[in-house]
Amino acid sequence: MIINHPLLGPRDSSEFYHMGDAVLMDRPDPEAENAAEQFHDYAYLRDNPAGEYRELWYHEQGDRSWLVVTRDTLTHEISSVELAREVARAQGRSK
Amino acid sequence: MRFSAFKIFKEGLTGNKGWTPHWREPEPKPSYDVIVVGGGGHGLATAYYLAKEFGVTNVAVLEKGWLGSGNIGRNTTIIRSNYMLPENNPFYEMAMKLWENLEQDTNYNSMFSQRGILNLCHSDPQRDAMARRGNAMILSGADAELLNREQVRELCPFLSFDNERFPITGGLLQRRGGTARHDAVAWGYARGADMRGVDIIQNCEVTGFHIENGVCTGVDTTKGPIKANKVGVCVAGSSSRVMAKAGLRLPIESHVLQAFVSEGLKPTIPGVVTFGAGHLYISQSDKGGLVFGGDIDKYNTYAQRGNLPVIEHIAEDMRAMIPALGRVRLLRGWGGVMDMSMDGTPFIDKTHIGGLYFNGGWCYGGFKATPSSGWCYAHLLAKDESHELAKGFRLDRFIGGNMVDEKGQGPQPNLH
Numbered sequence: 001m002i003i004n005h006p007l008l009g010p011r012d013s014s015e016f017y018h019m020g021d022a023v024l025m026d027r028p029d030p031e032a033e034n035a036a037e038q039f040h041d042y043a044y045l046r047d048n049p050a051g052e053y054r055e056l057w058y059h060e061q062g063d064r065s066w067l068v069v070t071r072d073t074l075t076h077e078i079s080s081v082e083l084a085r086e087v088a089r090a091q092g093r094s095k
Numbered sequence: 096m097r098f099s100a101f102k103i104f105k106e107g108l109t110g111n112k113g114w115t116p117h118w119r120e121p122e123p124k125p126s127y128d129v130i131v132v133g134g135g136g137h138g139l140a141t142a143y144y145l146a147k148e149f150g151v152t153n154v155a156v157l158e159k160g161w162l163g164s165g166n167i168g169r170n171t172t173i174i175r176s177n178y179m180l181p182e183n184n185p186f187y188e189m190a191m192k193l194w195e196n197l198e199q200d201t202n203y204n205s206m207f208s209q210r211g212i213l214n215l216c217h218s219d220p221q222r223d224a225m226a227r228r229g230n231a232m233i234l235s236g237a238d239a240e241l242l243n244r245e246q247v248r249e250l251c252p253f254l255s256f257d258n259e260r261f262p263i264t265g266g267l268l269q270r271r272g273g274t275a276r277h278d279a280v281a282w283g284y285a286r287g288a289d290m291r292g293v294d295i296i297q298n299c300e301v302t303g304f305h306i307e308n309g310v311c312t313g314v315d316t317t318k319g320p321i322k323a324n325k326v327g328v329c330v331a332g333s334s335s336r337v338m339a340k341a342g343l344r345l346p347i348e349s350h351v352l353q354a355f356v357s358e359g360l361k362p363t364i365p366g367v368v369t370f371g372a373g374h375l376y377i378s379q380s381d382k383g384g385l386v387f388g389g390d391i392d393k394y395n396t397y398a399q400r401g402n403l404p405v406i407e408h409i410a411e412d413m414r415a416m417i418p419a420l421g422r423v424r425l426l427r428g429w430g431g432v433m434d435m436s437m438d439g440t441p442f443i444d445k446t447h448i449g450g451l452y453f454n455g456g457w458c459y460g461g462f463k464a465t466p467s468s469g470w471c472y473a474h475l476l477a478k479d480e481s482h483e484l485a486k487g488f489r490l491d492r493f494i495g496g497n498m499v500d501e502k503g504q505g506p507q508p509n510l511h
Contacts, residue, residue, distance in 0.1 A: 001394075001402055012404075013394075013402070013404070014404040017393075018393050018394040018395075018509060020348070020395075020507070020508070020509070021348075021395075040493060040494055041344075043437075043493075043506050044346040044437045044493040044506055045344040045345065045346055046335070046344065046345070046346070046347065046348050047335070047339075047344065048335035048336075048345070048347060048348050048349055048395065049335075050333075050336050050349075050397040053395060055394070055395065071394075073349070073395050073396045073397045073398070074396075074397050074398055075398065076396065076398055076402075
């Protein structure tokens with residue numbers, strides 16, 4: 001698989017480390033009433049879709065950036081690659 | 096029809112006209128006591144033991160494709176009971192004992208061969224860890240022998256003992272481990288279940304569950320709705336997709352594991368050998384091909400094919416462990432989709448929906464567990480309570496912190 005890095009261009013996926021579902025960026029609020037339950041769902045449960053999947057890749061052997069990659073888990077086709085930083089900023093985080 | 100030496104002799108003399116199909120191809124009945132979703136090794140074993148050991152014969156096995164078309168026919172056929180944790184190894188040792196009697200039990204030649212499994216170690220700490228594992232195995236009733244370098248050399252003289260980076264310092268041997276003919280395992284269980292009245296319905300995909308007031312009363316299929324008192328899902332590789340139809344989110348990700356076969360060679364490798372400084376396991380089939388595999392590809396996928404970096408890594412491991420194989424040609428490779436669970440351990444449990452049960456999360460170690468998985472799942476379906484040896488495989492174990500993390504990797508499925 002080739003991941004088209006937004007800053008570095010096309011890179012082989014073996015330079016990256018796959019870190020799982022992109023929902024891991026959205027850590028629950030530890031102060032919430034049902035924080036324990038939310039953290040259980042966050043840490044252990046997954047949608048695991050067959051088809052379009054948003055996932056985190058870490059460019060371990062490159063610029064060490066975190067990417068949000070949208071990929072089809074049935075065909076391995078990658079439809080978009082974003083910097084995780086940009087995704088978080090778009091949500092109003094990490095100003 | 097019963098297989099025996101006499102039967103083969105008789106058929107040989109009479110033109111082999113007396114062989115009959117091994118199972119029927121029935122249409123589904125309107126209702127069953129138990130529906131098993133998934134006609135793979137574990138599903139067929141479940142149906143077999145339900146009928147044989149627990150007296151539940153009004154059972155259907157629903158299979159989306161053809162019988163045994165999933166991971167039961169795509170694995171590297173290794174059988175072992177060399178786990179360490181008390182939730183795991185007694186369960187796998189139960190499987191080992193069932194394997195040892197499986198051919199007599201099912202009257203089917205599954206070519207079970209206890210040729211031994213040897214895990215190599217390459218440093219003193221690794222050898223200490225193996226001694227500990229071996230002791231744990233013996234405590235749970237399995238067999239284990241810690242070998243020194245010379246004993247390993249006697250068994251497998253072709254290994255690279257003086258590799259500069261990974262010299263071999265010894266190994267852990269389980270002599271009762273080995274391999275079996277994976278397809279024949281599925282066929283033997285299917286035939287045994289069918290003989291006892293189980294309906295095996297192929298090309299019948301489950302498209303939905305009937306859930307009323309928190310109780311599952313049947314399934315929708317491509318062959319119409321079917322009622323059931325109990326529905327046992329057993330579709331490792333597709334667990335998340337199937338259970339999503341019942342509204343469940345699982346502690347599972349799907350990953351691909353690749354396996355390979357080389358061209359046929361003369362007898363080279365006596366049993367199963369695993370590399371301790373990388374991830375490689377290799378054995379030789381009765382036809383002579385080397386059967387080997389390594390790690391999963393480490394990204395979520397439902398495609399039954401992998402990518403080249405893993406193949407390269409496995410080839411490197413193979414050269415490091417057995418330099419003589421450097422010019423062996425690869426015949427074919429394939430991929431299978433694995434349920435990778437959050438702690439590397441499977442599930443055999445009820446769900447919060449009445450009458451709906453779940454078996455899955457086998458990571459890439461499901462084949463060896465086929466008999467005990469089937470037995471324990473049948474126990475759960477028949478008696479509504481977990482088998483003594485499968486009590487650790489709860490679906491809700493993460494809530495209470497009762498994970499069974501053999502490798503100690505935490506909730507990172509691609510590391511298990």
